[in-house]
Amino acid sequence: MQTSELLQSYLVDANTWDEMYKDASVREQYKKAVEFLQQLSIEELNKKEELAKKLFMSQGITFTVYSSGEGIEKIFPFDIIPRIITSSEWDYIEKGIRQRLKALNLFLKDIYSNQFILKDGIIPTEMIYSCPHYLREMYNFPVPYDIYVHISGIDLIRNSDGTFYILEDNLRTPSGVSYMLENREITKRIFPDLLPNNAVRSVTEYPNILYRNLVSLSPRQIKNPTIVLLTPGIYNSAYFEHTTLARLMGVELVQGSDLVVDDHKVYMKTTTGLQQVDVIYRRVDDEFLDPLVFNPGSMLGVAGIMSAYRKGNVAIVNALGNGVADDKAIYTFVPAMIRYYLNEEPILKNVPTYHLDRPEEREHVFNNIESMVIKKTNESGGYGMLMGSAASSEEIIKYKGEVLQNPREFIAQPIISLSSSPCYMNGKLQPRRVDLRPYALFGPDGIEIVPGGLTRVALREGSLVVNSSQGGGSKDTWVLG
């Protein structure tokens, strides 16, 4: 294939797996798309980029940043070049996630009931009880169908030889799925015919599957149970996602103030009086859900909801207390869980992880700190972490001090160079680092994963941090049929 202007400055880092290029030639799965892109002039591509921005703006796919008393509308940066996954890569990912999710769900069931895994010494007991996300309120409470993790967004990355690794299990209220759906809609608009020509598998089933799962969880066996999506409100940065999902499923979008609990049942306040609520898909964190049980200052939750939940009068999705399973320190035990509960070898690998409360591991990490990333076990979104390769010596000294004060709260991993994927930047394609978050739905009929997900991309050159709070963007993610 000719190298056009578009590809001229595409320089793949030597120690990086590139999703598009292999030995200076375009991989099979990218060929059609690249050919198509090469037929477009820079002006046309710029126009498409412009159109994408306009579509996001006019559809209100934005989040609001409040500064100096007024709101500024921002769009999450979107790169127009899709990230392409082959069908065999996908089969492997799908199998791996299914297996992992099954084990994690069994772990939650176990840890909140018999605790066999502690008694058999697979996981040290203090790991569990020192985790702030372990909720005693969930102990000995049988959740419907034994499902805790109804919705998950497990993050994957690829190292330099292309192997997939699990970076993090998001089992609480993972966000971003609306971007999986909206990015696809934008691609349909800016690149007509490109999707069918590439036999890209559809992601539109997601809200239907989720809705079916929610209905099947209703404690009352009635024809039309009342299902609501509980949002923290319009000032939440994921508010757009909440409205999108509510709309696509046709369920009521509620805030804490719309709900009341009476006689251990949850009701919503309507124009014609109170109406009983059966299933709550909540996007409010555990600790804000019930001011009577958790954070008493929370205005986002509903007083008494926990008692209604424990009485079995309302289903809550995801279950509470899942944070104990996606804690970054517990993460290291997931391969052991898979062996313990399923008697299988893990399909998807963990990134090697050091516990900083173990002196010999801490010493190893401190001695090799320039090739390590240190993270807080309870933080997400790229907050509170230290990139050893980029930090100044003062920062490192200060951070070490923090670690020594409370080593249980930190883990370290070798810096893995994420795979790169082409992005359209200033008239040319340039490689930028990406990860992948597929969304898995766990219902009474089993686990379903729509073929696709959210590809997050570190838009700054050389950056390895893809979080949207740290200058990351996203891409449409194609799984080929």
Place this chain on the structure above:
Amino acid sequence: MLSRVADSLFWMSRYVERADGILRMLKINYASSQDDVQEFSWRPVLKIFTYLEDDKIAMLQHNTRGVLIYMVTDKENPNSVLNIVTQARENARSVQDHITKEMWQCLNDFYHTVRDEKLAPLLLKEDPITILDILIKQGLVYVGTTDVTMARGEGNSFINIGKFLERAIQTTDILDVKFSVLNARDIDAPSDTTYWKYMLLSISGYELYLRTYRGGFEAKNVVEQIVLSEDFPRSVIYSVNQLHRYFERLRGDRNNAAFDHLNFIIGKLKSRIKFSTPVSIMHEGLHQYLYETRAGLVEIGNTLTKNYFS
């Protein structure tokens, strides 16, 4: 339907209607300012649509461009089109799953148009009517989109109740202020045609007036059309009839007491207007009549809030 959602739909609709009223008012008064031999005063407009003190109004009333900027793009003015459209859109944003996607996009586009930084310099330098027309059209697209796409359920009723309540209040305000300014002059001065012409134009009632009354302007005819005409879509009686029509659709098996209570209040106001004549209104005193009508409308709003939105 959630009480909060009903509340937001009601206010979303009221705010769009208010923005529309303000924009039309500005457009026609601007045109009028170009047609006036004496120095044109924006005092009535500022009286109706702002919270400004009298001395501020005195400072601003002859500064046409200043008034336009203040009324359209000023962030400090809580009743500027910018702030009203922002309110409409924030309300819409919190009920996106209860309006159609098309309606949401209309309001969102309206919002982005009105907060465009290029708007203020254009209002200062270019032809303001062109700018105001662009904004008026955005509102009309919303109204049309709502009519064509919104399902005829409870939500649609609250949207229309909000729209017609706002319109009725606006019409009584406009009429009241326009006449109160006039009290100093002779109400029936037949020569003062431009005054009535522009007032009727601002509520799109000029052509209807010409067709109905033909021979020149008379205060009692103007009052008749604006208060009592069942065919004029901005008249008080038309708005109240529509409000009642959409309210009656909320009748259901539940919440009967609340419904009956409000139904009574609306019915009472409706009868009062319906059985008035231009002569009886003038006899009672136009200002007094409008004042009581307005109080009735406000009572409807408050009762709705109490019985349906909380």
